[in-house]
Amino acid sequence: MKSSIEVLEARIDELRAAVRKAVVARDSVQARVLRAELRRAERAWEEALAQLESPSSGSEGAAPDSLLPLREKVHHALTLLTVPAAPRLINAVYAALVGGDIPSSRLTSLRRDEERSFRSAPYSRPYYLCPALTFDRLAPARALLSISTWPIADRIVGPLSPRVQFLTAAIQVAEGIRRIKEPRPEAMRLLWRFAANIPGGTDGGVDPATVIRAARAELVIHQDEDRRAREQAARRADALTDVQRLFGVRLGVVSDMEEAG
8 A cells, every 4th residue: 555655645645746737838738637637636545645644554554455355355455546446447457557356246246335334334434336327317327436535426427437447547547557667567568458449549559658748648538528527427426315416316316306306
């Protein structure tokens, strides 16, 4: 966990400098993109610090992977990504950037356990692993996990969100790899999978800087519209209960809510 905090601190410093440069250059579009990324990095830093301070994390540094609870591994991977993700990507990111395995088959039961825990003792944990929510129904998005402490707009999946989340994840993974002196083979394979699906991502070969540059260039096209759709859905979520805001609602409940609106 300490290493992830150091990575996040370096990323925050880099983003602050990039925001300043974009503002000086009067590049308002890039400044908005970078500010949004900076806010996500700062939230991730707060979450990582809270996790380090919690009794379960100990005081002698990070525990060996085999001793970490499954939920902490998933939380770590999602904190690195900063966006909702499917079990397969969560496992790939954890293996590439941390080392270790997250059995995808256990994540379905983990999500059910998280909801049961919240219902029995709300907010007794620093965070909960919960589903992303669909923008139209505010129902659980299939096979996408997020962290309860994220703003609800960041946990909602709109029409453009899959692409925005893919590009954001590519940037986060590339940034993480760039700070590793000797990346694992799994890390470079994961970077290649991202690069191959981004225009310009493989120009001159696959490396973190190229992937970041290409992903940011496309992200500018989609990000504002995606954010507007998710924020609109988030305003509708104000009427939900705490359980529904975290774990989604039944379709009948959403339909009734829409009719009342």
